[in-house]
Amino acid sequence: MLSLKSALAKPFAKRVYKNIQKWAKNPEKTQQTVFQNLITQAANTQFGKDHDFAGIKSHADFVKRVPIRDYEALKPYVDKVVKGEENILWKGKPLYFAKTSGTTSGAKYIPITKESMPTHVEAARNAILMYIHETGNTKFVNGKMIFLQGSPILKEQNGVKLGRLSGIVAHYVPKYLQKNRLPSWETNCIEDWETKVEAIVEETLPQNMTIISGIPSWVQMYFEKLVQKTGKPVGDIFKNFNLFIFGGVNYQPYKTKFENLIGRKVDSIELYPASEGFFAFQDKQNEKGMLLQLNSGIFYEFVKVDEFYTENPKRYTINNVEVGVNYVIIISTNAGLWAYNIGDTVQFTSTKPYRVIVSGRIKHFISAFGEHVIGKEVEQALQEAIANTNVSVTEFTVAPQINPTEGLPYHEWFIEFENEPENLLEFAKKIDKALQKQNVYYFDLIEGKVLQTLKITKVKKDGFKNYMKSIGKLGGQNKLPRLSNDRKIVEEFPHNY
Structure with missing residues (x-):
């Protein structure tokens, strides 16, 4: 007999699938709406006034007024936000700062706002629901799920909470998943990674694990410890484990190793999350690339890699990108990042719908x-x-x-x-x-x-x-x-x- 969760999962997945189809089939209109909303909502911020957002009526106007910036170039504005000033890059104050390792200036503080936070959570949820819709597989819904992530303990700075993205997201797991979710809060708060993995092994061994998620290198360590402790492959320890969700690094180099550790093949879903936004997720098991999130408060621009360091390189919108070309991805978001270079390079694998793979970084x-x-x-x-x-x-x-x-x-x-x-x-x-x-x-x-x-x-x-x-x-x-x-x-x- 299907449990209540399994029974509800398919109609919920169908509804989400239909909603995604609406914007995926109207990509240019969707992005234009996102663009106009962003400009309107930020017109009275300091950044909006400094760049005459009131006078922006088109993408061409935006390109003239707002140059491409990386974190270093945006830092004078971010510093004001970190000091507690309001209405600088976005309305009011952000809810959080995702603190990340900086390249040239120590730590980076990436704002996450009331408007941007839900998009991080919804994209991760929708990736699973799209998988359910495509495969019809709902068996895993009733088992235990583990998300290997950073500590959810947050600090506070001038009224804004501060932590790693994965730790922030841990506070937003939907209620209907709370009972299924591992590790426990106490284990998740352990800072020392080796101690944490040992505790996770102890907590998960007796459980019916069905979904395992995390960056492949961390998950590999967890799998190795499970095999070491039991002498069995992971697929034998967790007989109902059938879905691996990953992001953060290229999975290909790990694939053979994982299949050996698990002892059998399992389905997987690739995600493309970052502190700056949740950009894409794999929406089809047999299609290359991840579905670009065009309706998540992010307006995308793309610059060809081989033109990036020229003076005034052309900034493309999704209207005129091509499959197979290496682009630097540039984002403007409802967290207050404007024409922002996150440093990643992507290639489109499809434009109907828009799917991407991460091809690398603009710098080595x-x-x-x-x-x-x-x-x-x-x-x-x-x-x-x-x-x-x-x-x-x-x-x-x-x-x-x-x-x-x-x-x-x-x-x-x-x-x-x-x-x-x-x-x-x-x-x-x-x-x-x-x-x-x-x-x-x-x-x-x-x-x-x-x-x-x-x-x-x-x-x-x-x-x-x-x-x-x-x-x-x-x-x-x-x-x-x-x-x-x-x-x-x-x-x-x-x-x-």
Whole structure:
């Protein structure tokens, strides 16, 4: 006999599906409405007055008045909001700040408002409902669900609550899911990741787990501990586990490992959430890409990656994007971000409806485990390790090692030394400590024993030069990327190690 929740899930899913179809089939009109609402509602804010929102009647007007900004450029406005001033970027004060690891200015404070908060929650809910509508599978609705996330404990700053996005969202789990949801509040509040995972293992082992959700690298650690403790694959421990929900990093490198840990295939749903907004979710099991959320208080613009650093690059709306082109995604939102560059690059896999994949970052980075390490951070870490020593480095690049032959994954640093350190292991530890100090996500991964300390692989003299020559990029403006989110570069010059 179907339980009440299962019985209600299908009609609820059908209703949500129909609502989504309405805006997905009228994408240009939907985005135009979002755009007009944003401009109207923010006209009397300080940002709105500074940029003459009252005079904006079209996208072309907006482009003339509002330049593309990243966090650094928007920071003077954000600083005022953080100080407690009202009506700066959006009406009143935000409800929350999602605190994230900054790139050049320490922590970033991303506002979340009364208007934007529900869109984070609804998109996550709708992703599951769209899956139910497509597959007819509602069995998991009556089981236990786990969302591996940050601590829900929030701080307060000038009347605004402050925390990590996943911790903020934990306060908004719908009532009808509360009884099904794990871990317990107490376990979720444990700050030390390793202790937390141990507690989660104990709490979940006796339960009928049906949905497991989180960033793949964190979920992998949880799965490994389950297998270690029981000697069984996860699919045998949780016989009704049939849905894995993930986001944050590319799942592909983990897929084989996960299938081995689970012992069978399970359906999955990919999400594209960020502190700045919930942008997309997978709406079809057999279609590539995630459905862009056009009706969530976010107005999207896109700049071709190869034009991004030119003067006044063309800003496209969804009306004129093309499938397969690499775009920098630019957002204006009901949280008060305006023509804001979040740093991600996307490609459209479809324009009927609009579906995207995340293709990378506009700047080189490593986020194979959700760490968001950028070029500036690796350069500074190396500089700190070299300071007051005789060590000198000719060239280096960093790549993730996701599947080492033994032990935990790690960042592998390929370094061509001019003058080598006496003790390579100690030198690696110094770089690692300096990197942890700069990047809170990397620190968490090392502390949580998801990653081990970075390892250094020596590259022989002229190794990098020979590599650049072999790909026709020696000299001129060509630069070796300081880091990559895959191992393509380092696999192309194995003879140079």
